[in-house]
Amino acid sequence: MTAPEKVTGVELTTEAADKARALLAQEGRDDLALRIAVQPGGCAGLRYQLFFDDRTLDGDLVDDYDGVQLRVDKMSSPYLMGAKIDFADTIESQGFTIDNPNAGGSCACGDSFS
Template sequence: MTAPSTETGVIISDEAAAKAKSLLDQEGRDDLSLRIAVQPGGCAGLRYQLYFDDRTLDGDKSDTISGVRLVVDKMSVPYLMGAKIDFSDTIESQGFTIDNPNAGGSCACGDSFN
């Protein structure tokens, strides 16, 4: 795992950064950031959104990790402080995962938290 960043407070593994960089390279654009946000929703109350974004929002916190610009909006920063983004590519699962020490609990489907 990469050391915690000073701006976003989010930790991104080397595997997750490499996968995000690979996806960004496929897009052929250098203006996209990997944005992680917390939004109301899901059966536990809050859900994560992880997507590529070309916008800059007022109050965004950002870090560049292994060539990937990671962006968190100002409202999501407190919910994501110390969260770890990883990428799994196994027979059982493939995709980005978020391990968040701030989550008090999660739903059975693993899609939302509180």
């Protein structure tokens, strides 16, 4: 049996889902979803936003990762198809990372893409 197709087109790794679940538990909130969005800005033209959100927007695409909802708005969806959200906790870096095959180029700091 194969896993169901994800409607957001974005993969949330087990590590990222576990970290999001831990952060939500720490906040004591069960009404929040992890939202990834693309907004204009940054030196490369587009900027990622990754945050907890209690809103449901018209046209949201939603996937569930063992109790962690991942939401993508309909305007951001085409920019994020095939993207993968991971969480790293190493000496070199700590935090959520986004690997997006649609990004044609990115800035030196990694905060924005084109």
